[in-house]
Amino acid sequence: MSCTITLKEKGLKLTPQRRLILEIIHDSEGHLTAEEIIEYVQTRVPGVNKSTIYRTLELLEGLDCVFRSEISGRHVYHHAEEGHHHHAVCRSCGKTIDCDEDLFSSIERTLESKFGFHADLHHMVIPGLCRNCQQKVQPAK
Amino acid sequence: MSCTITLKEKGLKLTPQRRLILEIIHDSEGHLTAEEIIEYVQTRVPGVNKSTIYRTLELLEGLDCVFRSEISGRHVYHHAEEGHHHHAVCRSCGKTIDCDEDLFSSIERTLESKFGFHADLHHMVIPGLCRNCQQKVQPAK
DNA sequence: TTTCATGCAAATGATTTGCATAGTC
DNA sequence: GACTATGCAAATCATTTGCATGAAA
Numbered sequence: 184m185s186c187t188i189t190l191k192e193k194g195l196k197l198t199p200q201r202r203l204i205l206e207i208i209h210d211s212e213g214h215l216t217a218e219e220i221i222e223y224v225q226t227r228v229p230g231v232n233k234s235t236i237y238r239t240l241e242l243l244e245g246l247d248c249v250f251r252s253e254i255s256g257r258h259v260y261h262h263a264e265e266g267h268h269h270h271a272v273c274r275s276c277g278k279t280i281d282c283d284e285d286l287f288s289s290i291e292r293t294l295e296s297k298f299g300f301h302a303d304l305h306h307m308v309i310p311g312l313c314r315n316c317q318q319k320v321q322p323a324k
Numbered sequence: 325m326s327c328t329i330t331l332k333e334k335g336l337k338l339t340p341q342r343r344l345i346l347e348i349i350h351d352s353e354g355h356l357t358a359e360e361i362i363e364y365v366q367t368r369v370p371g372v373n374k375s376t377i378y379r380t381l382e383l384l385e386g387l388d389c390v391f392r393s394e395i396s397g398r399h400v401y402h403h404a405e406e407g408h409h410h411h412a413v414c415r416s417c418g419k420t421i422d423c424d425e426d427l428f429s430s431i432e433r434t435l436e437s438k439f440g441f442h443a444d445l446h447h448m449v450i451p452g453l454c455r456n457c458q459q460k461v462q463p464a465k
Numbered sequence: 466t467t468t469c470a471t472g473c474a475a476a477t478g479a480t481t482t483g484c485a486t487a488g489t490c
Numbered sequence: 491g492a493c494t495a496t497g498c499a500a501a502t503c504a505t506t507t508g509c510a511t512g513a514a515a
Contacts (some may be wrong), residue, residue: 196489196494217479232497237480239495256397256504257479271441280439286431290450298421299455300412309431314440337469337514358504373472378505380470397479398504 185264186248193246200224200231204239208249213279214261214270216254252306259308269307275316282309326405327389334387341365341372345380349390354420355402355411357395393447400449410448416457423450 186205190197207223208215215223217240224231240260243249249260254272269282287304294300327346331338348364349356356364358381365372381401384390390401395413410423428445435441 194490194494198489198495200496230497233479234481234498235496241481253397255394271435271439271443273441274444280435280441282435286434289430290427293427294412294421294423294450294452298412299458300414300421300450300452301454301458302412302450302452303415304450304452309435309441309443309445311435311441311443311445313442317440317442335469335515339470339514341471371472374504375473375506376471382506 186243186246189246189248195242199228200235201239201242203228203231204236205243205248208243208260208262209264211261212265213281214252214254214259217258217260220260250306252308254308261306267305269304269309271309271311271313273313273316274310275312275319278313278315280313327384327387330387330389336383340369341376342380342383344369344372345377346384346389349384349401349403350405352402353406354422355393355400358399358401361401391447393449395449402447408446410445410450412450412452412454414454414457415451416453416460419454419456421454 187197187202190201203224204220207220207227217237220240221233221236224236240249240251240258244251244260247263249262250267252259267284269284269286271280271282272278284305287302287307291302291304294302328338328343331342344365345361348361348368358378361381362374362377365377381390381392381399385392385401388404390403391408393400408425410425410427412421412423413419425446428443428448432443432445435443
């Protein structure tokens with residue numbers, strides 16, 4: 184993994200905890216919330232502390248090994264090798280659809296030319312309803 | 325204000341606190357964070373409690389008197405009469421540019437036809453850099 | 466005079482931080 | 491052995507909640 188090399192180059196240590204966290208993010212397609220990562224880490228190796236995981240994630244983000252974004256205030260991570268892209272997330276079932284990086288590029292161009300605003304639309308989370316959940320009856324509650 | 329009528333119709337009470345909060349949201353163009361609203365309310369009437377303000381905002385959202393969205397985990401409100409629209413927010417100076425409601429409509433169409441995904445892109449917050457801040461030298465830190 | 470709303474204080478929940486100890490290089 | 495990383499516990503910070511009191515209708 185390129186990340187382990189990056190760690191070494193920076194004089195940072197490759198601890199078992201960091202290996203494990205890297206491995207988990209690496210093996211998952213799509214994004215993981217910080218909580219999911221904590222859960223998976225602790226399932227495999229009980230006793231690893233939350234703080235360690237948060238600190239590692241912050242570190243890896245700084246090294247551009249993982250990208251971080253936010254879904255309703257929570258941190259969400261995916262590994263950098265996936266490249267930038269967007270997620271359409273179903274608010275009913277949670278299913279995620281990965282979308283192309285340039286989905287928003289026309290909007291970036293519009294904002295640039297209209298307002299001179301340089302938008303960062305690199306890893307958007309798009310809320311909505313997936314095909315299946317649209318078909319379910321939506322109770323008026 | 326239509327909101328006060330809505331309150332009465334629902335058998336809800338029009339208290340001074342609610343009046344004030346409505347007035348503040350109404351008088352501001354653009355969005356306000358919950359914290360800003362709390363600050364403005366307490367400047368005008370010291371002693372109004374945070375919980376009251378949060379509860380009122382929640383209530384007003386339920387009545388569709390205000391719209392709520394999120395900027396980096398924080399609640400952000402604007403009054404409903406402005407209609408749906410989007411904000412391009414400069415991450416350097418905080419300046420906000422209001423954008424047209426249908427800025428994202430082509431993306432909505434793309435997601436719909438490609439994946440059958442029904443996106444809710446009603447009140448997006450678009451991070452980026454405004455014209456002025458792009459011109460400032462970006463120190464490498 | 467009966468709901469509904471407020472204030473207060475305490476709870477929440479994700480994330481962060483200080484500090485002593487332990488592990489990597 | 492030096493310096494970094496970890497675990498633990500306590501601190502944050504925005505938001506929420508329970509409950510007794512107070513105010514609209």
